[in-house]
Amino acid sequence: MGEAIVITSGKGGVGKTTTSANIGTSLALLGKRVCMIDTDIGLRNLDVVMGLENRIIYDLVDVAHGRCKLHQALIKDKRFECLxxxxxxxxxDKHDVEPEQMKKIVQELKQDYDYVIIDCPAGIEQGYKNAVAGADKSIVVTNPETSSVRDADRIIGLLEQEDIEPPKLIVNRVKAHMMENGxxxxxxxxVSILAIELIGVVVDDENVIRASNRGEPIALNPDTKASIAYRNIARRILGESVPLMSLQQDKGLLKKMKSFFGMR
Amino acid sequence: MAQKQKQNTPHFVTIKGTKEGLILHLDDKCSFDQLLSELEAKLIRTPADDTTSETQKLSVNVKVGKRYLSDNQKDILRKLVYQKKHLLVDEIDSEVITKEKADELLRETEITSVSRIIRSGQVLKVQGDLLLIGDVNPGGCVMATGNIFVMGALKGMAHAGHSGRKDAVVTASLMNPTMVRIADKYVQVDKDNPTIDIIGECAFFDEGSMSVKFDRIHILHQIRPSLNRL
Structure with missing residues (x-):
């Protein structure tokens, strides 16, 4: 029996889908059986980020309405046997699926997979309710900006009313130099505002966008800081205690490189 | 003969004149109907000068002892007294209240303690005083009919005395609100509004300037001695 983790944020565009794709990929890299669910009905793009767009035959709504079997709608990843x-x-439309149906689907998937990663749509309406319905755990993604933190706070408040474990936090798109300058x-x-456990910090990286556009999650490419961050998050989900990549170190390395090239 | 009979029947209604004015004592052992009929009889039997009392608009206090009167019964009483004698009932004083009212009063003076974070979009509303063990995040809101004490950071909105108590106060370990309201007065905190600077840990309604003010917490016991319940 696996566990279902919903990735949510409240605000749009903070990187829920990217995070879902990369956590899913990282868990698969660690040898876990993973199934990702895109619940953003009408504005799907997890399939695009994963590069699986052209393989879709059936979808979530078809499964929910019994037009096909669950296993018929699942798309196997190109790179992994277990993703x-x-x-x-x-x-x-988001109203075409009910929370009860979602619960049933997630329950069924949990039998066969170690992890079910649910990508939640932006907002706090029907789509959010569907996504949260079957989840056991939750991860809240936020960016280091006030509006995003405010929405994350709201969503954490809503998640606390659900019958799930306290949410974990990922701070995405961190720009070290902006934080440094205040x-x-x-x-x-x-973390002090949201008062929940921090599970990862992901730096802002152009490579993430580059990889997403190519349909390859950045986690596959271990050369980038963002990739390492996602892999570390996956390991923390598995229960390992991996120290947070300190931004200070990042700065030190950058400074070292800059001084190496004679820049100030 | 008639006088003797009068003495034998118990008096349910007694009228007394004191320094404060007329007081109508109504017995609390008889039925309400008995009371009304005797009241009717008594007020007629002692015919005061109708014209003078009308111009003077004499007021009277009614003491009903341990009798509970509903609003409806109070109205009937008021009407009867006014019709018969042109006396205005100033106050109906009863020594008993309903359990409902008692609970209400109790809740009004009670401190409700809550231990959680009030997050954006959440509203916590209590009757009486609120003791919040936790933060109020930006976008969150706490309301109380009495005082609000936040044992954490107040970064959202607090509304003390929301049913109209102007003497209610707001205190917070870390006072950094977006807005503080006390009864119907409010103060907005703008970063670029230099007229209000948040000093200290408490907010209260200042009668002198008719506005909500912030100050250090130690002045509270001077301006709100009622906070001491020792």
């Missing part, structure tokens, strides 16, 4: 995706419908919120500041 699957249940895509969202593009032509339907132009953006500090990670510590965010």
């Amino acid at each position: 699957y995706l249940l895509p969202a419908a593009q032509t339907k 132009d953006s919120l500090d990670v510590d500041e965010i």
Whole structure:
């Protein structure tokens, strides 16, 4: 019996889908059986980020309405034997799925997979309720900006009312130099406001966008800091205690390189 | 003969004149109907000068002892007294209240303690005083009919005395609110508004300036001695 983790944020565009794709991939890299569910019906893109868009035959709404078997709708990843995706419908509406149906689907998937990663849509309406319905755990993604933290706070409040474990926090798109200058919120500041356990800090990296556009999650490429961060998050999900990559170190390395090239 | 009979029947209604004015004592052992009929009889039997009392608009206090009167019964009483004698009932004083009212009063003076974070979009509303063991995050809101004490950071909105108590106060270990309201007065905290600077850990309604003010917590016992319940 696996566990279902919902990735949510409240605000749109903070990197829920990217995070879902990369956590899913990282867990698969660690040899776990993983199934990802895209619940953003009408605005799906987890399939695009995973590069599986052209393989969709059936979708979540088809499964929910019994038009196909669950295993028929699952798409196997190109790179892993043990990574699957249940895509969202593009032509339907979020109201076409009920939380009860979602619960049933997640329950069924949990029998066969170690981890079910649920990618939640932005907002706190029907789509959010569907995504949270079957989840055992939750991860809240936020960016180091006030509006995003405010929405994360709201969503944490809502998650606390659900019958799931206390949410964990990922601070995404961290720009070390902005934090240093005090132009953006500090990670510590965010954690003190939201008062939940921090499970990972992911630096802002152009390579993430580059990889997403190519349909390959960044976690596959271990050369980047963002990739390491996602892999570490996956290991923390498995229960390992991996120290947080300190931004200070990052700065030190950068400074070292800069001084190496004679820059100030 | 008639006088003797009068003495034998118990008096349910007695009228007394004191320094404070007329007081109508109504017995609390008889039925309400008995009371009304005797009241009717008594007020007629002692016919005061109707014209003078009308112009003077004499007021009277009614003491009903350990009798509970519903609002409806109070109205009937008021009407009867006014019709018969043109006396205005100032106050109906009863020594008993309903359990409901008692609970209400109790809740009004009680301190409700809550231990959690009030997050964005959440509203915590209590009757009486609120003791919050936790933060109020930006976008969160705490309301109480009495005082609000936050044992954490107040970064959102606090509304003390929301049913109209102007003497209610807000205190917080870390006072950094977006807005503080006390009864119907409020103060918005703008970073670029230099007229209000948050000093100290408490907010209260200042009668002198008719506005909500912030100050150090140690002045509270001077301006709100009622906070001491020792």
